[in-house]
Amino acid sequence: MLATTGDVHPNVLLTPEALRFILSQVAGKSAQESVASSPNLKYAFEYFKLGSELMNIFGNLQLRPFTKKTVRDTPGFGGVYLIFRAGALLYVGISDRLRRRLSEHLRGASNFALAVKSKYKPNDYKKFVAENFHIHLQEFEDPGYRQQLEHVIIGVFRPSFNQE
Numbered sequence: 211m212l213a214t215t216g217d218v219h220p221n222v223l224l225t226p227e228a229l230r231f232i233l234s235q236v237a238g239k240s241a242q243e244s245v246a247s248s249p250n251l252k253y254a255f256e257y258f259k260l261g262s263e264l265m266n267i268f269g270n271l272q273l274r275p276f277t278k279k280t281v282r283d284t285p286g287f288g289g290v291y292l293i294f295r296a297g298a299l300l301y302v303g304i305s306d307r308l309r310r311r312l313s314e315h316l317r318g319a320s321n322f323a324l325a326v327k328s329k330y331k332p333n334d335y336k337k338f339v340a341e342n343f344h345i346h347l348q349e350f351e352d353p354g355y356r357q358q359l360e361h362v363i364i365g366v367f368r369p370s371f372n373q374e
Contacts, residue, residue, distance in 0.1 A: 260362050267292075273344035278336070280345065281316055284309040289349040290359055293322065293371070295342055301325075301371040302363045304356040308347055315339075325371045 273294060274280045286309045293301040293315075301322050305311035314320045318327070318335050332338030350356045364372045 260359060263359060264362065264366070267346070267348050271346050273346055275340060276312075276316065276343040276345045277340040278316060281309060281312045284312055284347060285349075286310070287349045288351065288353065288356065289347055290356055290363070291348070292346045292363070293369075294344045294346070299363075299367050299369045300343075301369050302360055302367075304353075304360045306353065312345065322371055 267290075271292075276293065286307050288306040289304070289308055291303050291305070291308055291312065292299055293303075303311065303322070311320075315322045316336060316339060317323070323335065326332070326339065326343075327335060330338060330342075350359065363369075
């Protein structure tokens with residue numbers, strides 16, 4: 211069912227039957243079995259949390275050119291970063307200090323840099339990256355959650371530079 215609240219944003223309303231079906235699929239139970247007793251139920255909520263986070267990240271992308279200035283202006287917080295080329299997600303990474311990690315990529319001192327150099331063979335690596343790549347940064351304090359999110363994004367989107 212689709213309903214609207216006011217005239218602005220549509221909201222999807224789940225019926226209790228639809229919610230039970232979704233939970234049963236995640237928990238590995240048939241629609242007739244009790245989902246509430248499933249040992250996998252706690253994972254269902256973790257999947258919903260990660261799914262919600264993915265929707266938040268990809269629904270609010272703020273792509274910036276991958277330049278020295280962008281890296282210099284990056285806060286030193288920990289989080290997840292996404293690297294795009296021509297709108298395609300090529301690499302996902304995590305770090306306790308994003309500015310430091312992005313600097314390593316930009317200097318050419320990382321596996322990402324080696325992959326770029328190998329695939330595109332640019333004459334001037336830094337110039338090539340600045341002209342062709344964009345980044346999105348998302349702050350997350352919890353290192354375990356950052357790692358989970360990185361694995362889910364890689365599993366869902368299969369960024370080519372994470373596969374090499």
